[in-house]
Amino acid sequence: MIALVFLLSIFLVACGGKEGGIKKDTGNSLIYGRGADSKKLDPIQVTDGESLQVTQMIYDTLVQYKDENTEVQPGLAEKWENSADGKVWTFHLRKNVKFHDGTPFNADAVVFNFERWMDKNHPQHKGGEFTYYPDMFGGYKGDSTHVINKVSKVDDHTVKFELNRPLGPFLANIAMPPFAIGSPEAIKKDPEKFNENPVGTGPYKFVEWKKNDTITLEKNPDYWVKGLPKTDKLIFKSIPDNTARFNALKSGDIDLMNGMNPTDAPQVEKDSKLQLFKQQGMNVAYLSFNMKKKPFDNPKVRQAISYAVNKEGIIKNFYAGLAEPAINPYPSFMMGYNKDVKEYEFNLDKAKQLLKEAGFEKGLKLKLHAPQDPRPYLPNGKKVAEFLKEDFKKIGIDAEIVTAEWKTYQDQVKSGQHELALYGWNGDNGDPDNFLYVLLDKNNAREKDASNISYYMSEEVHKLLVEAQSTVDQKKREELYKKAQEIIKKDAPWVPLVHATVPVAGKKELKGFFPHPTSGYKLYKVSR
Template sequence: MFKKSFLIISIVMIMILSAFVTGCVDKQNAGDAAAKTLIYGRGADSISLDPAQVTDGESLKVTRQIFDTLVQYKEHNTEVIPALAEKWEQSEDGKTWTFYLRKGVKFHDGTDFNADAVVYNFNRWMDPKHPEHKGGEFPYYAYMFGGYLGDDGHVIKAVTAVDAHTVKFELNFTSGPFLNNLAMPPFAIASPTAVKADPVEFNQNPVGTGAFKIAENGWKKNDAITLIKNDNFWQKGFPLMDKLIYKSIPDNAARFTALQAGDIDMMDGMNPDDSKTVKQNDALALHIRPGMNIAYLAFNTEKKPFDNPKVRQALNMAVNKQGIINSFYANMAEPAINPMPNVLWGYNDSVIDYEYNIEKAKQLLAEAGHPNGFEVEFYAMQDPRPYMPNGKKVAEYMQQDFAKIGVKTKIVSYDWQTYKDRVGKGEHQMALFGWIGDNGDPDNFLYVLLDKDNTRTPDAGNISFYRSEPLHSILIEAQRSTDQSARSALYEKAQDIIKKDAPWIPLVHATVPEAARSDVKGWRPHPTGSEPLYNVSISK
């Protein structure tokens, strides 16, 4: 009787929530054979499907299915293995990389993948004067390769086709993270023919070499993205599903209810407390995504009073991180001390966190000239993120602690795309944000998120707009070294500087629970936040 009542309640809840959210998916209408359709529930829609133009995980988890990179990561870590390139070699001076490409690979539009296509993509991204350098700001390229062609710190000197299936990268200087960077989804290879047809609208009509391609009229904004099988995928026998649907259901509870009812097959953005329910339900399976992430509160150091380090340090002392973990993460997180997780090499274990001490925080504020505190807008995301399942509730919790030191906050929230746009332009005073590591290299956290190079708007990676010359010198030296031991020592020094200057409050590193129907096979969540789903199936 209990199970039947629960089922009725679940169905009613879904019907009600669908009127306000996005509704349920009728699996009978999702494809010719329901068993060949996989439905992935998530908290927000993609921003763009041109991977070179985005930094958000909701976009990249979809483009990861449509496109391929030259190299890729292993299934369970960030070790680099072949993809569109079968093998590669590096020159003795470390400045030239040669990649030998797979033969017979086709883009979804039937055109050939070859060395010219690789050259075209990199030139489009790196050269602001390229005729198809359009459709966005290509932010990740600048983050990972030191800007664009002509910038002093630009890593890549030239990309040339040696022959139809060999491509050469010449670098201006050695780059420790270069190979790992190439495996990142933003550097996937697109069809030159499709991009040239309309470089702006390409983000709606992506064409890659991946296991899935976008269906005709396959993107219904804020609802669903439908991908269909690529019958000519270069990995023979894959994908195992005919159709892959990404369904946007912003409310975590509604998404979990849809999973329990069988309207979706897998989901992310689960409330941590719901992991107990998953474990007790034989029809469901709990999946844990390794916590290569950081949730943080960024202070816009270009705006008063956050131009004063003492103010930033005071607010660090006013946050009860363990209380946040207990209240919103079901203890599936650990307090963050540094801007990178301790699962990465180069982590500085000797850095001591600011203590949670309201009286000392008040004293520091007084020393900074704010004995009675101040008023400030506090940006908090309304959509769930893997590193922060409920940003508004976390903000409200922190709001109470800040009030204890006289800092009155007005919480401001927007949909995910608007939120990213506004913080990327620096419109905030302070903002909750987070990051999921892309490549397993400390450079991807410290340089991308805190170096002065990445304060470029409108897509700043460093949303604290923190500029430190000593930090910059260390991060560039580390980036241009190929000795991991030397790089590790430099990153440890960098973390000392960051802790003292306090451009952030590092909050937590989350262990991310996700769930699927128990008949979903082959899904293994990757530390980077996105994984290919060509080998995932439903056994019914």
């Protein structure tokens, strides 16, 4: 998702020593280059990786993922147990942990955060949308579909969660960065501005945010994990253009970068001063049909366009082979993947025939939204849109490409302003629920801030996904997810495009970096 206009200001940002450029820090610091700025720093109010990557350095969750995969391990909770019926979870919290403002982390803090998230009438449920909460827990307090009945304090260091029904991915969900625990006192001071003045228990403290430029964090000397973080300062540097960011890495102005052009990966491997990391593709890029708008209420139109998408061509031209064609909404290494689902092959004749059957033999004029900024699953959205446009033209579809920078783009598609839109998802927790329920369940087709941006409203799929959520029997869950994938493929609410292997580049001397499949990098473990 690269802006094609190479602005002078971007060039200067990428060049150290120039006015407006990065001043090299001679101290023990790490500069991380990325393609876009954060939206907010209150983790419950965001879904974008740029925001959550920063918040993971400031906050902690009750449980967390291991360094190399999505297996859950202790975080702010040292241990936990689940009742025989799967409906009561009890967490035993770490002692002597403090928030960055000096206030204690305890059971009261956990209860406060969850009540703030779940209750739309809570006095601190302010500052924006709390998207991930209803996505992962079936709605808000008072909704018939809400999973969490009550969160209560047992004693200062013990918290009990009582669920309305079992939730198979419950532990995996609460390990997600949106459910990090913030300082109640800091939130109460100004819940509207907390997203600009974050206070957690994490390895770094917030120092400064220069919008569309840098976010600076400093070491938390009282962090509860001894020996961490490894650096005294962590700086997130926004450089929207992939090439400019890569040049900044080669010149030594940044230490680590995401969102690189896949075609630059061979250069990294040949450069003795750099190293290349390859992140497992727990993601999907897709082409969404807005089913609230004609002609996408017609399944033959959706199926026709599905036949007009050349996935192999997209991978060859824009991913340098670092991707595989997507057939289902999530990658094949995850639980419950249905390998028997048949793909819509690239077949323009079949696409034309289906359009004719749908009553559009004379063609269609459509608007195709594409993001300007690079995403891990879609490094150049506008170029992919242009590639799709050429094949669409061959079947009689005239696609006008509409672009916007990432924050505006998200607002547009999540409020249903698009007809066709290139979008994607990087998995948060390694569970199929995080793809299928979040992206394709009718509960998440909200008017504002939708996660299901196709507004796909299948009652049959909904029943399967809720049943899969409501059991801890993994074999049963797998079968339910396989059935859901069959229906989704037939209904074609969107075209899964690719699962991308994400290249990440850094200086050769860096140690301790692992490209986690969630894209949640533990930068506090990186040293030189």
